[in-house]
Amino acid sequence: MEQTWRWFGPEDNVRLPQIRQTGATGIVTALHHIPYGVEWSVEEIEKRKALISADASLGLRWSVVESLPIHESIKIGKGDLAPLFDTYRASLRNLAKCGVRTVCYNFMPVLDWTRTQLAYALPGGGTALRFNYHEYVAFDCFMLERPGAEEGVSDEVMAKARAWYKASTEESRNILLANIMAGLPGAYDRYDVPGLRKMLALYGEISREELRENFARFLREVIPTAEEVGVAMCVHPDDPPRSLFGLPRIVSSAEDLDFIVKAVPSPANGITFCTGSLGAGAHNKVAEMARQFAPHVKFAHLRNVTKDPDGSFMEADHLGGDNDMVGVVVALLEEQKRRRDAGNDNWRIPMRPDHGHELLDDVGKPTHPGYPIIGRLKGLAELRGVMQAVSQLKGLPL
Template identity: 75%
Template sequence: MEQTWRWFGPDDVVQLPHIRQTGATGIVTALHQIPYGVIWSVEEIEARKALIAADPSLGLRWSVVESLPVHENIKIGEGELEPLFDNYRQSLRNLAQCGVTTICYNFMPVLDWTRTELAHPLPGGGTALRFNAHEHAAFDCFMLQRPGAEADHSPEVLARAKDWFDRSSEADRRKLLANIMAGLPGAYDRYDVPGLRRMLDRYREIDKTRLRENLARFLREVVPVAEEVGIRMCIHPDDPPRPLMGLPRIVSNEDDLAFIVGAIESPANGITLCSGSLGAGPANDVPAIAKRFATHIFFAHLRNVAKEPDGSFMEADHLGGDTDMVAVVMALLEEQKRRKEAGDPRWRIPMRPDHGHELLDDVGKPTHPGYPAIGRLKGLAELRGVMMTLASVRNLPL
């Protein structure tokens, strides 16, 4: 697999020479400064490519776009959508013209990945991302005061949520809101509580069926152009894979993925296998999902989570947690072998170590939440060891 690394652009604390030191050669990045729905011009794309290639000794290339965002109006199915589809199609054409042909995107309403703690303490002084079910319930029921929210949380979680809220200070509540918003990088909208209420109100009539229909329309509108220009679209699973604040989720499990790949049959309509996002779903067998959808996987995020009975979970070591990462890597390597033997020139699957623990000298640095250098380096080294061992023992191409 191609070893890649997420880079948030010129302002990222983790710089390109640091990335090369990890052993990664592919860069996963996006033009976060460009708002939703605006065309990514050839000039902007080439400028980012030039930054990545400025020092030829590093041997880095822009391997994957993460993410080319889908405008909220497309998810809701609201307003004049054809200009937004036109702009998305033109961005795809421009990316293909510049040689960047793997595109990760998501269809999560309003919020991207969501955590309630960004620096949960670990033994020895490190920190991890964490989702606490009772803090999410406290936000949903008592800060957001969403009508009917109590029905979405168990009595035990609600009791702990009420206790947290009653003991919390105004600073605690502001921090919780900031943590929940932290998964939205760059030009993505952030909300205060009234603003979030207004956004949720726009989704009042959108259930899972309706959101699925809107995703299917998006795929019908853009996938033919992606196929025409040689782009592979890779939808990212919901994180966490469960409804949040009354918002439906439609990329959360095996059934959802089957719907997506069946919505338009095309070699351009694919999946980002995120073992952590899917792994946070108690019913998801991630290795089995990897095997079933192997032919549709064009990008992989490899990380692990440890789940708890109340719906809470925490980012675990990449080879720890609840998901059998060795089995996941095996499924991807076997799919690579199949593609190579079939003569696919793009047989290698880009992978990156996703969310890492904040460790050692990274503790306290202003890195993007979940994206410190050392924790991801540790994860990449562990995953590289698994890949090389399996490739050697099973005679599989790396």
Template identity: 70%
Template sequence: MEQTWRWWGPADIITLEHVRQTGATGIVTALHDIPAGVVWTKDAIEERIRFIERDRQLGLRWSVVESLPILEAIKIGEGNLEPLFEDYRTSLRNLAACGIKTVCYNFMPVLDWTRTDLRAPVVGGGRALRFNAHEYAAFDCFMLERKGAEADHAPEVLARARAWFDASTPSDRDKLLANIMAGLPGAFDRYDLPGLRTMLARFKDVSAERLRENLGRFLKAVVPTAEELGIRMGIHPDDPPRPLLGLPRIVSSEEHIAAVLDLHRSPSNGLTLCTGSLGARPGNDLPAIAKRFAEHICFAHLRNVTKDPDGSFEEADHLGGDVDMVAVVRVLLQEQNRRRQAGAADWRIPFRPDHGRELLDDVGKPTHPGYPAIGRLRGLAEIRGVMTAVSQLEGLAL
């Protein structure tokens, strides 16, 4: 499996030299300075490639695009979408012309990954990302004041939400809003409460069925081009894997993934397997999901979570938490072996250690939430050890 690292571009305080010290050789990045919907030109892509490869001794390459964003208008299905589809196809053509053939994307309405606490304390003084169900309910019901929101939360969670809200200060509420917005990459809009209400209103008629139809329309428009170019597109699961702020989520379970792949059957319509996102949903069996959809996996995010009965969850150590990471890695290595024996040129599956706890000297540093160096380095090292042990025991290529 290709060891990769998410890098936020030249302004990232974690440098490419640091990335190489982790043992990763593949870079997962995007042109974050380009607003969503604007074409990625060949010049811009080539400039970023030159930056990544400027020191040949590092041996780094831009391995995966994460993400090539999709405009909300496409998810809503509003207006004439063909120009937007063509711009997306043009960006794919330019990426392929520059030799980049794996693209991760998501179809989550309005918000990307969502947490309520970006620095929850862990034993020993580290920090972790956390989703507290009662804080989310307080935001949904008492800050956003979404109509009918109370019906979406269990009574005991709602009671704790009311208690939190009544005891909170304006600073507490501002911090909660900022935390919930933190999952959006830099080129996306951050919303204040009025702006978020306006955005949610645009989705008022978008049910899960309609959102899935709009995804199908997008796939029909862009996947044939991706297939011609040899690009594999991997949809990222919802994070958290549940409806959020009244918005539907359609990539949250095994059944959802099967439905997405059925929307447009093609080697280019694939899956980014995120063990943390899917692992936050009770009932999701990650080794079974990985095995069922193995041939469709074009990229993997390997991280772990620990779930609470009320729907809360926290980012765990990569080999801790509720997901059997060893079993997932075994499935991925077995799938690689199948591809290699079938003669596939790109048989290795790129993966990255997704998210990570703030540990040691990284505590308090201004890294992107969930993306400190040391926590991810630990995760990559642990997964590398699992890979090595499984490959030697079962005779599978790394």
């Protein structure tokens, strides 16, 4: 698998020479400064490519776009969407012209990944990302005051949520809001409580089925263009794979992934297989899903989580946690061999270590939450060892 690294662009405190020291050669990045719904021009794409390749001795290339965002109006499915679809297709054509042909994206309404703690203390002084279900419930019920937020919440969790809110200060409530907003990467908007209420209201009574149809419409509009220009689109799963703030989630299970790949059958309609996002759902058996959907996987995020019975979870060591990471690696390496044997020139699947712990000298540094260099380097080294061992033992190409 091609070893890649997420880089947030020239403002990222992790620099390109440091990334090369990790052993990664593929860069995963996006033009975060361009607003949603605005075309990515050839000029802007080439400018980012030039930054990545400026030092030829590093041997780095822009391997994957993460993400080419979808305007919220497309997800809602209202208004004149034709210009937005035109713009998205134009961006895909421009990326293809510049030789960037793998595009990760998501269809999560309003928010991307969601955590309630960004610096959960680990033994020895490191930190991890964590989702505490009772803190999320406290936010939803008592800060956001969303109608119906208490539905489906157990008495035990509600009691913990109420106790947390009662003991909270204005500062701790502001920290919780900031933590929940931190999953919006780059320069995207953050919401205060009134702003989040306003965004949620835009979805009104949109059902899971309606959101699914809006997604299928997006696929019908853009996948033919992606196939025409040789771009692989790969949807990222919901994180976590459950409804949040009353919003439906539609990329959360094997049944969801099956719906997506069948909605518009095409080699351009693929999946970003994120073991951490899918693995945060007790209903998902991640290694089995990797085998089931391997032919559709265009990009892999490899990380692990440890789940609690109440629905909370924490980012674990890459080879720790609840997910069978070795089983996932075997499935992906076997799929690579199938592609190579079938004569596919682009048979390698790009992968990256995801959401590392904050460790050693990284503790307290101003990096994007979940993206310190040392924790991800540790994860990549562990995953590289697994890939090498599996490759030698089973005779599979790396």
